[in-house]
Amino acid sequence: MNENLLPHYSKKFALGIGIITLIALIFKNSYVDLLLIDQTRLVWILKNIILIALIVLVFSKEKNVTKNIEKLKLQELKGALGFGIIILFFDSFQELVFWDGDYEMKSGYELMVAMLIFHLVFFYYRKSKLKNTSKR
Incomplete structure (x- = not known):
């Protein structure tokens, strides 16, 4: 079976981005005023970044x-x-x-x-x- 997966180093990148985004999602109230963005929109964006990080983790090579x-x-x-x-x-x-x-x-x-x-x-x-x- 020929699989076209992402390179192994993309796991480290996705894991880092995912952890940073998860921390940002937890502490979103602290900096929502700094970004001048609606909190609902910010949560939606952060959740999508977490989803993308999970997809990259799953489809990366070992x-x-x-x-x-x-x-x-x-x-x-x-x-x-x-x-x-x-x-x-x-x-x-x-x-x-x-x-x-x-x-x-x-x-x-x-x-x-x-x-x-x-x-x-x-x-x-x-x-x-x-x-x-x-x-x-």
């Missing part, structure tokens, strides 16, 4: 790529897609059962963030398990 890691990455991407589908169906079912006259479905942003974080957590967990079993 430093040492082996066939097992490639298979694991693909397997975890499939798992993340399944997780997103389960969230979507569960949310739809929940809205139908507990309907109060107003539908409030998960946004695409929330769904993407959940899927990308799911992929990152489980990929690195299974990758560390794979390394531990190969050392034995």
Whole structure:
């Protein structure tokens, strides 16, 4: 399988940008007056930067790529897609059962963030398990 992924160094860049943006999102009230921008718009921009950082993290190459890691990455991407589908169906079912006259479905942003974080957590967990079993 021929994969066109981002270079490995883009992970460090995305991680740095993501952490800085997350800190900025937490302390947004401190500097919102300095930037002369509406707080709602600032939050929207920061959340999109975090989403882009997560996408870059997921679609970056690993430093040492082996066939097992490639298979694991693909397997975890499939798992993340399944997780997103389960969230979507569960949310739809929940809205139908507990309907109060107003539908409030998960946004695409929330769904993407959940899927990308799911992929990152489980990929690195299974990758560390794979390394531990190969050392034995």
